[in-house]
Amino acid sequence: MLIDLHTHTSFSPDAKSSPEEMCARAAELGLERFAVTDHCDCNYWLPAEEMFPGGIPEGFRDEEMCGVRDYAPASIRRIAELKERYPFLLCGIELGQPLQNPSAAEQILAMDELDFVIGSHHMNAGCADFYWMDYRSMDISGIYRLLETCFEEICQMCRNADFDTLGHLTYPLRYIVGDCGIEVDMHRYDDIIREIFRTLAERGRGIEINTSGLRQKYGRTLPDAEYVRLYKECGGEILTVGSDAHCTADLAAGIPEGLALAAECGFKYIAFFENRRAGFIKI
Ligand SMILES: [Zn+2]
Ligand SMILES: [Zn+2]
Helix, strand or coil: CCEECCECCCCCCCCCCCHHHHHHHHHHHCCCEEEEEEEEEHHHHCCHHHHCCCCCCCCCCHHHHCCHHHHHHHHHHHHHHHCCCCCCEEEEEEEECHHHCHHHHHHHHCCCCCCEEEEECCCCCCCCCHHHCCHHHCCHHHHHHHHHHHHHHHHHHHHHCCCCEECCCCHHHHHHHHHCCCCCCHHHHHHHHHHHHHHHHHHCCEEEEEHHHHHCCCCCCECCHHHHHHHHHCCCCCEEEECCECCHHHCCCCHHHHHHHHHHCCCCEEEEEECCEEEEEEC
């Protein structure tokens, strides 16, 4: 059984394959459920000076974000059309930083084609994406402060934003630990992460096992088994799995490992969303 609920197409500024190519590959792989979840980083809808009131951070590539506000609705409309041809296809979106621009989030969430919404946090308010930051030039206390703000903002998002599953909880570790080899003591965030999980469980939202880390230097899922277990302890029942593929070659990559990890952590079912309602498939 293969299911991939986190993928990008050429409607994401950092992805290559067209929706048609991704769907054809998903059919070839025999995916049972396949969601396209192109990027909608809500704060990118704002002019750069409004996004970064303290000054535009080094590394921010304004030109890469040109037209980004049109991408998300265009993706949703195109995927909704393709659903007729591909019955396993789900129309999703990766909604980034919804609280940093609530009106953008509202506009996207009002589109009734949507089956599924991933809530993601790629950047702290007023900061560049974790992807762009230069951790080697920071001292460890600066990195800890960044992570503290990151989990606080994720917690706020879990309390106040509308989405179905929380994307890649440990996203910054892909770069801090994986790419830069800087080890961090994650236990200092145990309380806030527990709070995130309890809030999600209470609100009937899920978390995802994002398998992209398995094929990157980080070498672990985002989040890893320790947090998937903690989520279960905190009452979490809805768990999704996604490759975060940005091209056909990565579609469904690491999904069998992600499902095995879910089972190992005590989950008997993996979730998918159709028309914003959870359905469950036995692992
Ligand atoms: Zn993401
Ligand atoms: Zn993604």
